[in-house]
Structures are given as structure tokens and as C-alpha cells.
Amino acid sequence: MAAIDAEPATAQPQGSIARLRSMLGGLLGGSGEASLTRRLAGTIFVIRVLSAALAYFSQVLLARWMGGSDYGIYVYVWTWVLLLGSMMDFGISSSAQKIIPEYRARGEQALLRGFLSGSRWMTFAASAAVSMLLAALVRLLSPWIGADEVVPLYIGCATLPAFVLANTQDGIARSHDWMRLGLMPQFVIRQALIIGITAGMFVAGFHLGATAAMLASAAAVWIAMTGQMIALNHRLAGHIPAGPKSYDIGFWLSISLPILMVEGFYLLLSYTDVLVLQQFRSSEEVGVYFAVVKTLALVSFIHYAMSATTAHRFAEYHALGDQERLSAYVAHAIKWTFWPSLAATILLLALGKPLLWLFGPQFVVGYDIMFVAAIGLVVRAAVGPVERLLNMLGHQYVCALAYALSFVMNVVLCVALVPRFGGHGAAAATSISLVFETVLLFYIVRRRLGLHVLAFGKR
Template identity: 50%
Template sequence: MGRGAKTLLSPAGIAARIRSFLLDRSDQSIAQRMAGAAFLIRVLSAGIAYVSQVLMARWMGGSEFGTYVSVWVWVLLIGHFANAGLASAAQRFVPEYAERGDHEGLRGFLAGGRRLGVVIATLIAAAGLAVLWRFGHLFTGAMVMPLALAALCLPMFVLTDIQDGIARSWNWTDLALGPPYLIRPFILLGCMAGGHFAGFESNAVTAMGCAVVATWAAAVIQFVLLNRRIAGRVEAGPQRTETLFWLKTSLPIFVVETFYLALTYTDVVLLKQLRGPEEVAVYWAAVKTLALVAFVYFAVAAAAAHRFSEYHVAGDKQKLADFLRASIRWTFFPSLAATILILALGKPFLMMFGPDYVKGYPAMFVVSVGLLARAAAGPVERLLTMSGHQTACALIYGGAFVAAVVLCLLLIPPFGMMGAAIATAAALTLESALLVWVTTARLGLSASFWIKPAAA
């Protein structure tokens, strides 16, 4: 080994390289740091959530835990829908208003966009409570009260989502992801543990009550901290509200996200309807164990969306092509490593939930195929959405969702959770292949981690 190599591998050399990376202000370095921070937060969140779910599964039993999981999935699903695309659109509005020097519009969106999201979510929650009051007798008795409590989560869940998008636009990863992914699950775990050891019954109602407390507390903390940080970036002054313009821009993005989220939770929802809560609990544990793989995609997408928007608005095709290639590399190779690691340790992880949960181990291998297919495409969905091709993106996700529903209906009755896993993997693979094809056809960019994309 030469002197140069030894110098690079020495403590001083390593420290110098780390210092250089941390101080590098290039767009790709900032994006890498943002993606790394997002990934770290999601991993820490997964640790808290994993401990929470293991303890809750043991305290509550399979049936009650399965009911809680099913209801919380509805909170995630409807909560992300209820922001009407404003959370993702924030990553277009904030950079665009700032780039144009439109401070009135920027101040208007920072305040009015959040108000609009909370109003929409409150109306949806009120409608849900009205349905439960009128038609509650049609639901399983164990589901009514947890669903009512779930409705109370929606306004603050949506507020957190939109504040997440605003914070990402300024690369404030800690403020974007810390409250929903660290503070909220930590408070949930604390409430459940306190209730359990205080002698309260550990059931789905108790768990959803704790979820309400955690969701509201995290949203309020994030609101206060975000306002303080915005005050240091945006001077106080007049505001301009452009509600129709915001909705016109965000609703196509909402359609994309609707199908994306529907595809994400279709397997769990249909498994609950076609099998039973115990099998849902086992499958949920298996899928959550694979969360580290999905975190890589999430982290890179969190760092990439507003960059795609900036380069597209600026018309810089070469930067767009280079950044796309880099973001796909950042997604695929870490996802592959995480998949190998998790599958190797899958059984011990599932044993933490209880002996019966090991039955979900084979399903992990199947679902991982779909996750790797998505990783191989990278965050091209964000690129298409931020470059005005959200309609094509929505059609792709709509097709993948329909495929997932049909396959779940065909495969879950005979094969149970393995059928759900096969349906999910097939739908994710179809989705990824179509996204890559459209990216090449519409933008002239090769969405590949081994071929350098050429700008059209």
C-alpha cells in the first residue's frame, strides 16, 4: 500500500475526509447529508417503534394488537390523503416563491397552507365521526371506539405532514422528521407503558387513546419549533393567500400520493378483511421488520424532491440528469445491503414479537423483491411529479394499485399472508418498471444506476 493510500486511511486522513464532506456546500453533498440524516432518523424511529410494537403485541395479545394495527393503518392512509397533496406541494411552493422573491406569497403559504390542511382534515374527521354515529352498528364492536379516536388524530397528523414538507424545502431534516418519527412514537410508547403498569387494560382503545395524545403533542412541538426557525429566515410582513392556486397545483400530486399510499396499505387492509386480526398482526410484524429497506428509499426521496423541482424550473438538464443518477445509486446499493442483513436476521427479529410471529418469515423474502425493484428505480416518482408529469405518474400508480387489489383478492383467500406478499411484490415491480419507462420516454433520462443518464 502506497504512502497516499496509508494517509487516506489514517485517523487524520479519515477525519479530513469527513470534515471535507460535512463542509462541502455542493447540491449533491447537501442532498447526501440530508438523506443520511433522514435515514438515521427513520432507523432510530424504527427502533422505538419496534420496541413499542413488540411490547404492545405482548401486552395486548394478537387480536387486540391486530385491531390496533388495522385502525392505525387507516390513520396513516386517510391522514396522508387528507393533506390534499399540500405536504409534497410545499416542496414546490417554498423554493418557487423564494426564487422569485415573492415574500408575500411565501408568507401566505407558510401560514395559509397549514391552515388549509387542518381545515380539510377536520372536515374529514367530522364526516368520519358522523358515519360512525349513524352506521356504527354495521362495524365490529371492537372497532368503533378505536375508529372514533382515530378521527381525532387526523387534524394534527395532517399538520405534521405539511410542516414536514415545509421543513424539507429548507433542508431542515431534523425538524421535518424528528417530531413524527421520533417524538410521536416515543410519547406513544411512554403512554402505553404508563397505562400498562398503572393497571389500565391494554387493548386497542387504550392504544388509540395514547396515539391521540402522541399525535397532538408531536404536532404542537413541531409547530412551535418550525415557527421559530422560519422567523429567522423570513421577515414578518403582509401575506397573500392563493388557495385556488395551491389546490390546483397540489391536487394532481394528491392523486399520485393517493394511489401510492393505497398501494402501500392494500395488502394489510385486504388481509384484515379476508383472513383475521391474528394473521394481520403476524404479517404486519414481518413487513415492519423490512422497514429498514424502505427507509433508504424514503431518505433519498426526502432529500431529492425539491432539488428535482429546482433543476427543472431552472431548465438545467445536465444537473437534473447527474442528480437522478446519483439519487438512484444512493437508493439501490444501500437497499440491497439492508435487505441481505435483515433477511439474515429476520427470524430472531420476529421471535421478539412471540413464537407465532416466525410464521411471517417466508413472506419477508417475497416482499423484499418488490422493495428492491422500487429501489432500483430510485426516486423517479418524485422527479416525474416535480417536473409536471404527475398525471402519467398517477396513471402508473393507479394501474399498480388495481393490480395489487386484484392479486390480493385472488391470492389471499388460498394463501393468506403469502398471497398478500406476492401481490405486493408483483405490484411494486410493475410500478417500478413503468416509472422507469415513462422517465425515459418523457424526459429522455435513463433511470439506471449503471448507465449515466444523458440530458435530452
């Protein structure tokens, strides 16, 4: 009897494993477009989650090793690097997902080769020139800048050219479906290097202040970018035959600059809360708020993963005139953005306190802020990557207008709420602005493209 009773206990786990394999096979298997998109988005999501784990670990270590004030300064400077570095490529990292598929579809190999090399030289040279101007501006304004912030800001300026070039290479790699090559150097290798370098400094007995942390971050950005460049050049050499190059910089910029406007306003919207908080509140409070933002980052990664996977296919299907295929693909992208985002939000809110405690006991006071900040992220996920859809289909200017209005709203609300409510006010301002942005994007897509872009409701 004991042996008979034991058989179901053994079979049940095996049956559960078989059902899990079947479910994963249904989600990630197959050869169709939807299956390929899920696999690529899954790859991006795994990379971003791994990156988030490394970034989270590095931020926990830095917060504990540096102390609240130095950590707040580091967060402030690094936020400027992320903001400016993401804007100084003229939008090329995103427009590559439109330009490269179009060149390939038309068989314009010379223009394709010219773009693959010329876009990188252009963005690197321009960002280097802007970085020197910014360094001069820091020197000019140094009497009015906190003494502890000046040197980290100089280091941030030196970091920008490599950061911008890495973004450009990321866009090129993703346009060829080389997701790991595009994302691993920036999001995994760079974070691992930051941890390794700062840990080495700490063990060696160096004072790990904001300056040392920025030096480690700058070294990590340059090393990761160089390795990515070598790997990308090797991959492209085996994928695209050698030959003459043509450069159509005017066309590149005509596509890229409107997209830059969209992404620029979105980035400003994303970072306004931290930057305004720095002006009105202490560095310690900035550090707590940044820890909350990092904790909720998993939700944004899902949106990012689907956006990065789908953008060049939106452009391809539109170029082919296949409206039915495009509409079905958009609906699939929205569904696979919203529901995983909702699940991730619920999980993060449930685990919020222990996750914040990892930064230090004093960071748990930010737990209430998580609920306020989560509202905007979930609402934004409900329309999926529609900003990429508008950009790829030639509606960049109206998309930029929507983001500009949302950014202005965010600035006004942050200035009104942050001085009185601190981190809670910053989170409320950002969530309200994201809800407003989502409503605008839904209306624009409905009117201009005739598509229903909510994860639920009538299609």
C-alpha cells in the first residue's frame, strides 16, 4: 500500500513539470512573428532583470559604503549622465530601427554601410564637443555649485561620449535582432564593472565618496562601450558585404530629430522628479527616492523590452502596406506589455519593504512612495509601446507634442508639490503626468491610425 500511495506523489511533480514545459513551449516556441517577438522580448527582459539585479546590488553597496550625502550626490550626477547621454545621439539609436529596415528593404547597401559607420562617428564627435562645452559650463558655474559636486560633474562630462556611442551601437544591434549584443554591454557588463571597480576601491581602503564612485562608473562605461564596438564590427563584417559607402546625413536627421524630441521630452519627464527633488530637499531624501525608483524599475523594463523588440517591425509592416498584420502585431505588443507589468507591480509592492531595507534601514521610509509611483507606471503600460508605433509611422511631431505637454505638467506639479511633500509629491507629480500622457497617446492613435490601443476593451 505504501508503494501504491507513493506513486501519485511522484507523478504529480512530474506532471507539474510537464505542464510548465508545455506552457513555456506555447509562450516561447513556434516560428511565427508573435513567437519570435515574445522570444526576443523575453531575451531583453531577462537582460534587463539581470541588469536590475546588478544595478540594485551596486546601489545597495554604494549606499552603504558611501553614506547618505555622498550617495545622493552620486545619484544626482549619474542622473544627469543618463539624461544627457540618452539625448545626445540626435535620436539615432531609435531611428536606426526605422532607417536600417528601410535601406534593407530597398536594397540600398551603400547607404546602409554608410549609416552603420557614419552614424557612430557623427554621434561620438558631436557628444564629445558638447561634453567639452558642458565641462566649461561647470567651471563657469562652480562658485554656485556645491563644492562636493564639481569634480563628479567633470567626470560625468568625460563619461558622456562613450555613453552616447554605446546607445547608438545598441540601436544598430537591435535593428538586426542582436538583442544580447545591443544590451549586454550597457546593462550587464557595465553594472558588473561598476560593482567590481568600486568593491576593489573599498577593499583597498580608498574613501568611496561621490568622486570615486563616478570614476568607477566612467571607467565601466568606456570599457563596456569599447568591447561592444569590437564585437559589433565583427558581427557586421560577417553580415553585410564590403563595398562603397554613401552618407545621407540630411535624411538621417530628418528621421532622427523628431524622434529625439519625443525621447527627449520622455527622458525629461522621467528624470524631472529626481532633479527637482535635489533642488528642494536633502541629498539623503534624494537617495531614498532614487531607491524607490530603482525598486520599481522592473515594471519599466517590461515596457522597454517590448518597445525595443517591436519598433523596427512596426516600420517594416508599415513600409509593406500590410495594415492587417500591423494591427494584429500592435494588439499583441500591448497585451504583452500590460499584463506582465501589472503582475510585476503587484509583486514589487508586496515585497517593497524588504527590498528597500537592503539599501539600509533608513530607506524603508520610502515604502509609501512606491504605491504613488506605481500608479503612473501601470497606466502607461496599458497602451503598450504606442510611442514607438507613432515614431515608426511618421507621426513623431504630434507624439513629441504629447510628451512636451506631459513634461510641462510634470515640471509644474513637481515645483508645486516637492517643496511641501518631498518624495511623495515627486511621485504624485510623475504619476499624474504619466496618466495624462497615456490619455493623449490613446487619443492620437485612435484619431490618426484608427487603432484601439488599450490592453482591454473593444477593438
